[in-house]
């Protein structure tokens with residue numbers, strides 16, 4: 001029997017994988033999750049030496065209702081666009097292992113999930129004869145990765161909102177220099193949270209969503225989390241084998257809680273994860289939660305790692321659901337409280353951790369620059385500022401000698417200004433980005449108004 005998906009809020013009927021992919025956010029406002037989490041402990045040995053695509057096929061097969069031959073083709077198509085044969089290679093820097101997730105077409109980790117999601121959408125739509133209008137909100141990297149996932153497709157239009165002037169110039173050009181007819185970039189005068197709130201509110205209007213066949217690619221789509229589970233197994237099994245250690249820890253730079261949630265699922269499925277080190281920048285709602293049990297909104301502040309400049313972490317609800325004992329009624333009450341007051345708390349006994357698997361901390365701008373400078377001097381390795389936040393916090397919270405894999409989420413050339421500030425030299429380049437410099441662009445500017453965005457969608461939807 002293939003896996004069914006249920007809503008964290010418990011008020012949507014269970015559905016199959018392909019419906020879950022097309023639905024994105026559940027109709028009751030919750031997030032879709034698998035009805036059960038498979039235990040793969042017995043298969044780890046056999047999986048330990050599989051190439052990336054093979055492992056992806058094995059893991060993904062546990063969660064999907066796609067015939068095996070089709071699934072194999074989808075996976076190999078999705079990682080064809082990666083510039084490294086291992087898809088997500090590991091490198092050494094000092095005594096850390098760095099998992100490079102940025103070899104996809106937009107040079108950021110989101111390609112791992114969005115190349116796969118784009119191919120999935122196309123596969124499902126071409127079978128049903130339907131079309132799709134994707135609405136996305138991005139703080140930078142999601143937008144370009146989503147656009148590259150679906151550009152030029154016949155059955156898909158994509159609308160991507162980004163906060164005007166708050167993404168790096170390179171990130172902006174990566175999105176707006178894609179001129180395919182099915183791509184609509186929108187610069188919203190507001191913050192990323194404004195963009196995300198508009199998106200969520202539009203998606204709550206089921207009638208509008210249905211009439212315009214709207215779908216999501218944001219990190220709430222289960223298929224994205226699924227694709228990300230693969231590299232935790234791939235890297236974890238490889239390093240455990242090479243180092244002969246029984247357990248492995250990961251340090252993960254975090255914004256929307258999507259990447260690290262995949263690590264949490266990997267651990268629940270049986271990967272021997274010792275700890276997940278959650279690293280935020282100054283927008284620290286998640287590290288405060290894991291240190292205190294209180295999840296409370298702060299002001300979004302712009303940082304050197306803009307893809308993590310987030311207060312409301314869209315995937316957090318999935319984790320919270322499990323943390324409170326898979327109790328949808330209580331989850332609804334907590335989310336209601338959060339909507340009303342901007343805060344929610346879970347009770348903790350004295351000395352009790354929110355979650356023994358997680359340890360959390362914040363990397364500041366000063367930490368970011370000093371880590372980039374030091375890794376360049378001491379190891380000849382350039383870190384992008386998001387990765388640097390993960391390493392700064394990882395180094396601080398790691399136990400002595402603990403084997404640690406740090407997730408590298410973007411190529412440094414995407415954030416060349418931070419590299420210049422940290423090292424004094426303009427070292428970070430990539431030919432793909434250099435070529436964008438004089439490319440023609442297309443983008444619509446709109447106010448942070450739900451109505452304005454709706455009107456634009458109505459005018460341009462398939």
Ligand SMILES: *Cc1c(COP(=O)(O)O)cnc(C)c1O
Nearest residue numbers: 141255256257258259307386409
């Ligand atoms: C999106 C992003 C992150 C944060 O990932 P989440 O899944 O939102 O936690 C970190 N680094 C980069 C470069 C990103 O694009």
